[in-house]
Amino acid sequence: MPAGAPPLLTLSGIAKYFPGVVANKDVSIDFYPGEIHALLGENGAGKSTLMNIVTGLYQPDEGELILDGYGVRFESPEAAIAAGIGMVHQHFKLVSRFTVAENLALGWRETGFRLSASAMARRAEVEAERYGLDIRPSARIDTLTSGEQQRVEILRVLSRGARLLILDEPTAVLSPLEVGELYAALRRFRNGGGAVILISHKLDEIMALADRVTVLRHGRVSGTHLVAHTKPSTLVTEMIGRPVEQKSDYPRKMPRTDDDAVMVLENVSCRDGAGQIRLHPLSLEIRAGEILGIAGVTGNGQSELSDLLAGLRSSETGHIRVDGKDMRGRGPNAFREAGIGYVPEDRLHKALAPALGVTENAVMRLFRTSPIGGRLAYHASEALRFTRSLLDQAQVSLAEPATPIRALSGGNQQRLVLARERMISHRALVASYPSRGLDIGAIAMMRQTLADIRDEGRAVVLVSEDLDELMALSDRIAVLCGGRLMTVVPRGDYDRARIGALMSGRDGGASS
Numbered sequence: 428m429p430a431g432a433p434p435l436l437t438l439s440g441i442a443k444y445f446p447g448v449v450a451n452k453d454v455s456i457d458f459y460p461g462e463i464h465a466l467l468g469e470n471g472a473g474k475s476t477l478m479n480i481v482t483g484l485y486q487p488d489e490g491e492l493i494l495d496g497y498g499v500r501f502e503s504p505e506a507a508i509a510a511g512i513g514m515v516h517q518h519f520k521l522v523s524r525f526t527v528a529e530n531l532a533l534g535w536r537e538t539g540f541r542l543s544a545s546a547m548a549r550r551a552e553v554e555a556e557r558y559g560l561d562i563r564p565s566a567r568i569d570t571l572t573s574g575e576q577q578r579v580e581i582l583r584v585l586s587r588g589a590r591l592l593i594l595d596e597p598t599a600v601l602s603p604l605e606v607g608e609l610y611a612a613l614r615r616f617r618n619g620g621g622a623v624i625l626i627s628h629k630l631d632e633i634m635a636l637a638d639r640v641t642v643l644r645h646g647r648v649s650g651t652h653l654v655a656h657t658k659p660s661t662l663v664t665e666m667i668g669r670p671v672e673q674k675s676d677y678p679r680k681m682p683r684t685d686d687d688a689v690m691v692l693e694n695v696s697c698r699d700g701a702g703q704i705r706l707h708p709l710s711l712e713i714r715a716g717e718i719l720g721i722a723g724v725t726g727n728g729q730s731e732l733s734d735l736l737a738g739l740r741s742s743e744t745g746h747i748r749v750d751g752k753d754m755r756g757r758g759p760n761a762f763r764e765a766g767i768g769y770v771p772e773d774r775l776h777k778a779l780a781p782a783l784g785v786t787e788n789a790v791m792r793l794f795r796t797s798p799i800g801g802r803l804a805y806h807a808s809e810a811l812r813f814t815r816s817l818l819d820q821a822q823v824s825l826a827e828p829a830t831p832i833r834a835l836s837g838g839n840q841q842r843l844v845l846a847r848e849r850m851i852s853h854r855a856l857v858a859s860y861p862s863r864g865l866d867i868g869a870i871a872m873m874r875q876t877l878a879d880i881r882d883e884g885r886a887v888v889l890v891s892e893d894l895d896e897l898m899a900l901s902d903r904i905a906v907l908c909g910g911r912l913m914t915v916v917p918r919g920d921y922d923r924a925r926i927g928a929l930m931s932g933r934d935g936g937a938s939s
């Protein structure tokens with residue numbers, strides 16, 4: 428950033444309160460043009476709330492926003508966009524049946540005055556060139572990878588004239604190659620004088636990309652640092668109040684005794700709504716007392732496979748057996764009764780009912796079973812007792828369990844789903860990208876939980892794109908590419924380069 432340049436945006440003494448919660452208090456931060464400023468903090472530390480204030484979704488209860496030296500008040504997100512502040516959310520807000528150019532055009536002022544398809548595509552190309560973001564204007568959004576969709580989102584924000592670009596965990600859904608492209612695009616924007624706020628739980632990412640970092644703790648700023656002058660361990664301690672050990676191995680507490688297959692898949696396959704094959708026939712055994720890792724670049728059949736394993740989707744061919752029982756055509760309830768818990772990739776929409784309270788969501792999978800319920804009864808006091816114990820286990824502090832679950836921070840929603848599904852998984856837990864959205868302390872806790880489940884003789888299926896995570900935890904790693912099971916690698920044979928090559932469709936091998 429140029430020496431002596433004034434801040435683009437200053438937050439001065441910002442506070443935001445919700446019933447029983449101090450989400451932000453005394454928050455003062457300067458964001459400069461020409462800097463990438465990371466925002467780091469535990470789940471529930473107040474990062475999203477603060478950004479919702481900056482983007483006009485919430486009004487602060489105290490404090491001031493100062494833009495270009497003048498106090499401002501954004502009555503709506505449109506007002507913030509008009510002032511040059513744009514945000515790219517974790518869940519993209521694109522119209523999936525529209526093309527890239529049409530989605531971009533939705534944000535342009537002149538669109539209302541009839542813009543032809545070719546003019547839209549031309550302008551999309553000009554904007555893409557200007558910001559160095561590679562897009563295909565005529566492609567439909569639902570045919571794009573997550574990385575391509577994210578580029579469209581970023582371009583949509585930038586082409587509306589954003590000078591301050593806010594990104595919420597932008598690399599969570601990207602392949603390693605796409606991460607590199609995103610970093611390059613953000614650096615280009617920064618070098619051209621743009622300001623970036625990066626919400627991230629990944630310390631490596633912050634160290635590699637950010638110029639400065641602000642740590643939030645319990646809604647307050649606990650420090651702002653130049654990244655070049657700070658260490659990751661200092662940031663962790665400032666964020667959580669203690670150091671967190673990053674384990675690269677989770678040795679068994681006792682030797683494995685049970686080698687029974689909990690789940691057996693025989694030639695299962697599935698297609699998407701458009702009839703495209705998403706999972707080619709595959710066979711796989713999931714054994715008691717093991718963690719089976721599923722590696723692959725996002726979108727290569729993992730979500731179809733995990734939905735199949737939890738009864739959310741049925742297989743077109745073959746069989747799924749749980750403890751020898753044929754589950755073909757059975758739904759999620761039958762899988763739950765068979766002892767299969769599931770943490771899906773999209774927790775908010777697949778594992779939770781966003782508008783319902785925390786209690787309803789906590790008991791959602793168990794409200795028909797004793798002591799919470801029976802065929803006709805529902806015991807509210809038992810439901811509340813269960814919810815409180817789940818909150819305790821998940822280490823989520825919440826004064827009022829009637830709060831709608833969508834008001835919880837993303838990480839706290841994830842912690843609750845994990846605790847609930849752990850209770851259900853008497854035989855196996857299927858966990859899809861369980862570290863997404865969790866802070867570093869919660870990730871360590873989650874990984875230990877998976878190892879404990881394994882040590883209790885249950886099975887874990889861990890879907891992840893993080894090879895370090897998979898190699899630290901898994902007994903075997905199955906690699907998916909293009910909806911095909913490439914191979915299953917046993918723990919002794921892990922080789923990062925080979926697994927990486929298999930993930931991108933190179934090399935072959937047998938399936939087991």
Ligand SMILES: Nc1ncnc2c1ncn2[C@@H]1O[C@H](COP(=O)(O)OP(=O)(O)OP(=O)(O)O)[C@@H](O)[C@H]1O
Pocket residue numbers: 445446448449450468469470471472473474475476477830834835836837838839864866
């Ligand atoms: N609309 C709301 N109503 C009630 N409480 C809310 C609301 N929005 C946020 N909160 C609470 O404010 C606190 C801060 O949440 P916020 O989402 O800002 O955290 P975060 O730092 O973004 O967490 P994460 O890393 O998990 O996304 C949490 O306790 C959350 O439950």
